[in-house]
Amino acid sequence: MTPSVFLTVFYDGDLNNKVNEKWRRTYYNRGVNDRNVPTAITSDSLQNIYVTGYTRTETPGNDLDFMTTKYKFQDGSNEWGGGGVKFYNNDSMPSSKYNDRASTIKLSKNGYIYVTGMSDASPYGYSIVYYKQETTIGIPVLCGKGHSSRSLKNMPILRKQICSAGQI
16 A cells, blocks of 8 residues: 555735745655554634644554644644644544544634544444644644534635645
8 A cells, every 4th residue: 555645735816816836745644554644624714724634543453543733824834742743542432443533624613623424332423522722732632522424515715825835
């Protein structure tokens, strides 16, 4: 299997309606049989970019897990520090051989980041995790997790800018 990489590119429109690449970032989680699959993208009111998907984490025995990251609008630097990535592994079942594949990301007006997707260990087939953006240290804190029988719909809040995320 060929290793895959998340690619996020931020384009900014100018006054003449030309689209210019402002920045690009890649995410590569190394490991055996690398699988890095971006699935959803959105932005906040400050135009910072959030990307979610799934990857194999470096935790021994884990299979695919949710992966979420945030990039600063201005320069694409990672907003969260400490590696800049949040992982989620549904550990409801005793075996770690279950997959968790994030498919949607939503932001609430009160600062919560919701990520949902398929989760083999969930009794309903989906998991939802939510983080609260911690303003003092800049790192999102896991606030809760749950299970649902359906996923949120992905509706990005992008305005004049164009952002794309994909697998390369």
